[in-house]
Each structure stands twice: as structure tokens, then as C-alpha cells.
Amino acid sequence: MTMFSAAPLRSPRTRTRTHVVPIVLGGIAAACAVALVAYLLWPTWGTRGANAPDKLPVSVGGTLFNVPTTAIRMKIQRHSGPQERIDLDFLYPSLEPPGTPKHVTVDTVETAVQAIDRIFLSIAAHHDALSPEQRTATIYPRYLDQATAMPQDGLTMRMFRSDTPYGSEDLYSAASPALTARCTRDAATPGMCLSERRVGGADLTFRFPRSWLSQWHDVADALDRLTAQLRGPKG
Template sequence: MFFLRRTETRRTAMSHAARSAPDEQPLLSMGFLLRTMAVIAVLAVLTIAISIGGRWFGRHISLAGNTDSTAEIKLAIGRDTVKFPENAIRFPSQRHEGFAERVDLYLTWPEMQGYGKENHLRFDDIAQSSALIFLQITQSTMSRDMSGRLEPIYSHLLEGPAEPFRNGLTLHRLRADAGYGDEVLLTAPVKGGPDYVVRCILPSAPDKAAGGDCQRDIKVGRDLSVLYRFSSSHLDDWEHIDAAIRTFVGARLVNRSATTP
């Protein structure tokens, strides 16, 4: 009897051990480890992507439509072909090669340079916009530029006596019904050429000058009209600005003509 009880006891113990054996699994199974490693790998890839994407997105947000690329863009405007650096072209939609009705540029004065890391505040900060010159280049639609329109057009729209201004300029007031609002006409003789002519909205005080309150247009190349705007705070440099713009555009003409220096 004693032997039978011991045998039965051993069988019972073995039976309990057999039933409990399947429940004794490893704490970390191979499947769990593989899934964990896969999740870690995915997170690592996402972290790298976010880092790279964040830098790219942040850079483009900070550029705000500007670019510091100096790659040249070749444009055909009317009968002229020109090449301008990307960072001088104002609008992203115009930074592609081919035919164009117009191109808008912005340049620092007096450096005549486009957007860059070293001068980005002059483009980004509206308070510093007076340090920029804005150009709009199109095919000519008129036979005369602003200087050429002085005698046949502007001279018939003036009223009152001419007034000495500064740095060789003379101020002329336009009639109220001429359609030019608060603009005045400034002229100056140019040796060996037609008079310099520019229209401006003069500020009530020098420190209130806007970034583009003076405008003038000139002819360059075969058939280009270059309308440029600058701050009246730079009127003392009128002669240098005019020459710099002629040189800047003329040097980037693929074709040259007698109107290009």
C-alpha cells in the first residue's frame, strides 16, 4: 500500500508538471524581439527624415520666396535674350528659362547684387527696403523712354515755375489733372545725351522716404524697356544709379546693340 501511494504521488506530481510546462514560456520571445527591432528601425528612419525635412522646410521658410542661388536663368523677352542670376529675380514663378513677357529683379544699392546670406536682412526687413532697387524688364511698347517723353508729353503737363532741387536736379510740378497724383518731375541735363527725367513722390521729411517712391524707365538692348524704382533718399546718386542699371542689364544681354554701353 505504501508503495502504491508513493507511485501515485509521483504520477500526480509528474502530471502537474506536464500541465504547467506549456505555461513556462521565455520572458522575451524571438517574435517579440523582432517586432521591437522593427519598431526601433522605423523610428530611427522617421527621426532622420524629420531632421532632414525640418532643415529643408526651415530653410525655405526663412528664404520666404528668395533664393541665394547664383545659377543663371536665360530669358527671351521680345527681340532680346538676357541672362540673370536666380537670386536677382524677384519672383519664384519667373525663375525658369524660356520666353517671358517680363522679369522683375531686385538688387542692393550700391553693390547691385541679388539675395544672399550676407545681405538677407536688406531683403527680408521692410524697414531696409530703401537699400534696394527694383527693376521691371519688358519688351518696349513705346517708341520713347522717359527722357524721350520729356518734350512731347511731360512738358505739356507742367505748371508753375521750375524749382532748383539738389545735386543738379530741377523740380517740376505736374498739373492736378495730369493723372499723376502727388508725383513731381525731376530733370537734369546730361552731357552728350537727352535730359535725365524721373518721377517721384517726395516725402514730407527725408526719414519718411519709401523704398520705391521714384521711378524711371530707359531703353536697353534692341527692344527692352527697363523700368526701375528706387528710394528718393538716393536721389543724390541719380547719375550713378542710372549708369549702374544700364551696365547691369547691358552686361547680361546675350545680344548687344548700339544702346548698350
């Protein structure tokens, strides 16, 4: 006697749907997981969001600095943690980080060229290279003109000889407040000054217009205050 099963037979379409549903659900779960990972790893150095930190703890040469996020000039450097070098700029004399740069068009490019109103600062690991103080004491004197320079308002200017690597520059120095700056001379473009100092494992290189030295006390004070702000309170 032939026996027939009471269970209903599934059509090929029904079996296909049975296999497709788990695949679809698995795909959705995988897509959600990828989206979550992308969200967590997405770089935050683009446009600052409402929850972006005002300052980032950055270690250069093993020395910690508290850096205003909007002062960082290069997007790739806008992250916390160890870095070999970081480039910043600050408005002068307020020493505030600059705001969002204005978009320059063909119609506004001429009016956009204005006097420099900021201090540029690079912080880089020195790896035990010659310190700025040693360079000023032992290297620069070899290239300076031997003519005696009289201080003006406490600031001394000495010229580098024209046949030296610093032939188009002058060296400014003052004792109180302390300031040493190597400055290019005004030519087709305004002269710029470079002043260096060492903090822990990092060298700080400040750049600013030479014309500011007419008020050199204010410049020296600004460099000191900016250094203190970046280092934060000492424990």
C-alpha cells in the same frame, strides 16, 4: 487503352503566380519610367541646387538678357527662354542679387522694417508702345507746372500740377550723366522714383527711393551699369 500525360499538372496557385510575375515586373518598369520623367520635368526654380546656374538667358520682347537667378523676385519666372515680363531686385550700391530673405516672426517684425537698400527692376515687352523718351518729351510737359526750376548740382526738379494724373509727383532730369525719374513725394511712406529706358524690344523700369537723388550721379551710374550687366558683352 487510356493514355496519361507525363507532364505534371500545375495547381491553380502555380498558374496564378505565373500570371502575376509579368504584371509585377511591368508595374515596376512603369513606375521607374514615371519616376524618371518626373525627375526630368520637376521644376528647378525652388531652392537652388548645387548645379543650378548663376544666370539664366531670358528673352523679353525678343531681346536677350542674362539674369542672375537669385535676383528674380517671382518663382514662376525663374526659367530660361522667352518671357513677357520679369521682375528683379538688386542690392544698392553693390548691384549684387540679394541673398535668401530672412524669416520674419512676430518678435522680429518691428526690427525687420528697415530702409530700402535695393533697386527694383521690371523688364517688359513694349510691343511698340510710346517709348520712355517720347513720353518725357511729349506727354509729361502737358502736366508740368510752368514755374522755372533751377538745377541743383546738375539735376532739375519740376512739379506736376495737382489737377493732373501725376499730381503727387515731381519730375527730375539731368543731361550728364543722363537721368530722368518721376518721383512721388515723401508722405506717410517715403517717396519712390521711377526711371525708364528702352533696350531693344523691352522697356526697363527701375524703382528706387527718392532720397537717393541727393547722390544722383551715383544712381545714374548704377542704372547704366546694371543695364550693361544684364545685356552682357556685345559680340
